[in-house]
Amino acid sequence: MVDNFSSAGTNGDAEDELPAPYGTGPKNRTTEEQHRSEYGYAGDDAGDGWRDRATSLDGLDPAPSLPNAPRSYERGPVPQQPYVPKPPFLPGPPPAEDRGYPGQYAEPQRAPQYDEPTRPNQYDESARPGYYDAGREAGRDAGREAARESGRDAGRDRYDESPFAPSAYQEQSPFRPQPGQPQTPPPAPQQGRPSPFAATGPGEPQRRGPEGGNGVPAHRPGPPQPQSGPPPAPRPAGPPPGGNGANGLTQHGSNGTSGNGWNSAAPTPPPPPPPPSNGLPSSNGLSSSSPSSNGLSSNGLGGNGLAGNGLGSGSGSGLSGSNGLASGSGLSGSNGLSSSRPGSQPRGSQPGGSPSGSSPTGGTAAGGSPVAGGPSSAQQSTGTQPAVPASSAPTAPPGRQRPPADRPAPPQPPSNQSNAAVNGYPTDPSAEYESNVPESRPIGARRRADVQQDAPSQVRAEAPIAHRARRAQPGVSDAGTPATAAPSATERTSATERTATAPTNSLPSAPGSSTSGAAGASSAPGDPGKRPRKYRIHHLRDLKNRGEKWAMLTAYDQYTAEIFDEAGIPVLLVGDSAANNVYGYESTLRVTVDELIPLARAVATAAQRALVVADLPFGSYQASPEQAFHTAVRFMKEAGVQAVKLEGGRTVVPAVEKLTRSGIPVMAHIGFTPQSEHSIGGYRVQGRGDQAAGLIDDAVALAEAGAFSVVLEMVPGDVAAEISKRIPVPTIGIGAGRDTDAQVLVWQDMAGLRSGPMPRFVKQYADLRGILTQAATTYAAEVATGTFPADEHTF
């Protein structure tokens, strides 16, 4: 059997599976289908918890019942689009739309490139061009016009233009909220949707499983959370971070404090935004102080949290610190966790937030400097506590409606040319990438840096970096950090220095020896002094050979990339998980190459040391190795990433070979592969029982094909351990236990930005949702009361 991704399950099939020469496409499908079988699944219920969780999620089970969309794809063209035979329908307001995915996936005709639709792929296929164009024209006009007529307002128009929301199409699409109607609250579709990611609306608590929704808590009660990431060195220490527990955050999560934890809270939608006037409790005194004081500000991401604490450090300790934050801020208390709900909406209240909470401390006002302040502030607050009674306040950020408009952020101005669209790159296939590159500094700058890195002595960062640093810390000049210095210092420094500095991060670096020296030394990710100037695939292998564990995080934008990079995270993944963590889709299936490239570019541009890997989204590589090549090249050229990741087992070996032979490092991804969610039949652990052998074979085949690392998602710990021993390249686990060579988490999960049901393998190290909720609430309150801006903010 083939299975693509999962072939794991198959034992003997292995051979069969091996696709012959590159023509994997079809096969994959076939295979996938087979997957449906339940494999070991059945038995699982009991033990794992996965099942349980599922149950808890109630019907959430993604697959089948989803009202949503994905299914449309599977079925073929979206029902409603009569006129749209195919791509054409892409209404394309803006060129961008190329995506028009709706129907296309299914389509056979065009070969390879589903995804890329948008831009006629330069490399490939010719065919497309015409195809799309035609379609667009037709579709667009019609669609748009109609839409306009309907009276859309400006905002809407914008929306329409968005590639994602072609008017005509949209309306019909099951996935998205209709443009016009802000179905805001939870987008209609979502509600029902089982997707774990779906933001739960305020009202949606239901989704959560019994357990509390997230299940998180429940599930992982745990005591020992093994999983957390063993930070590099110490890893064993598992608990360390424990602190976390301490922090509450974690605990929250784990405990489910709230009941379920986060969930519970959520349910109660809080009162809408508080009337400022009253105040925010805090407002009063707060004024300046409060706000900042809360630490919120300070906490801010940078501060405590992440950076400071050091994610990097891994689980460990540092983090905990972070907790502090959380709690400190009240957040915790507030937790955003609990309360927070997904954004979508009303989450309302989030408990947190509230103002009240805030106030507590007093803070510093200052603007919170990030970092430094961060921690401290946090702590301060802590004292205060969690403040945030959730209820209190008015927290609620104005519910976010996610009216369609917002969500898909379609940033792009509608340029019309198709391609040009999104990226801004010219559509012209032949166009020179270099020249196309929009910005001046980005890619180029980075690369230069890289080069230097290789050169041992280099040091100071280049101008670009400096700029970046400055930007980050207003006020700071090169040297110092502004008020709060901590972070800044780091930032400012050159890349090299930065590393070192990386503040807080002291994490566990591996004691390992750093072998190499300067530039390339292989070193522990967490140890500032030992970090390579730029992580390269050989460094990762060195880490494995030395037994040093490391952490990977997703990143989708500049700031998070900078923070994680400075925290010592050696690899940043611009995952297709941006679909549900950036664009608001319910699964990763809908995100396109054109949507990911801008994000990847931001991350690649911002990361100084981290190796940046981009996920090849669904439909952009399965058709053939050539398609994979073209898509990968786009990410390398247009975004500047250093490697790509694709999902699948033996069936994608030809693609892996093609890429690696072409000089493109490939990170493989097996076990539960989200892009094949529908063929797999939901979010399930893969590789149990009989499937184990197949999964191992997949890993071995991928490593032999040249993959420089292999992500193991939702794989039994013992199987992951075995694979880790069997292949020479690093294994990166997510729901694969503690014996993989590295761990990866989606940053919003790790930092507590999102709420809603959380996969069992997630450990939350901060409560950004709570922090931001409180910050926004306080800010709004101060504006309302006239506290802000104050004299010092006035020119």
Ligand SMILES: Nc1nc(=O)c2c([nH]1)NC[C@@H]1CN(c3ccc(C(=O)N[C@@H](CCC(=O)O)C(=O)O)cc3)CN21
């Ligand atoms: N925010 C976020 N976190 C992720 O880990 C993530 C994404 N997004 N998007 C892409 C993929 C999808 N992934 C997922 C998503 C959901 C589950 C999940 O619901 N797991 C359940 C198990 C359910 C079952 O076994 O039936 C769990 O409890 O962990 C797992 C992996 C991992 N990735």
Ligand SMILES: CC(C)C(=O)C(=O)O
């Ligand atoms: C969860 C990780 C491995 C991923 O593929 C993503 O974020 O897209």
Ligand SMILES: [Mg+2]
């Ligand atoms: Mg992915």
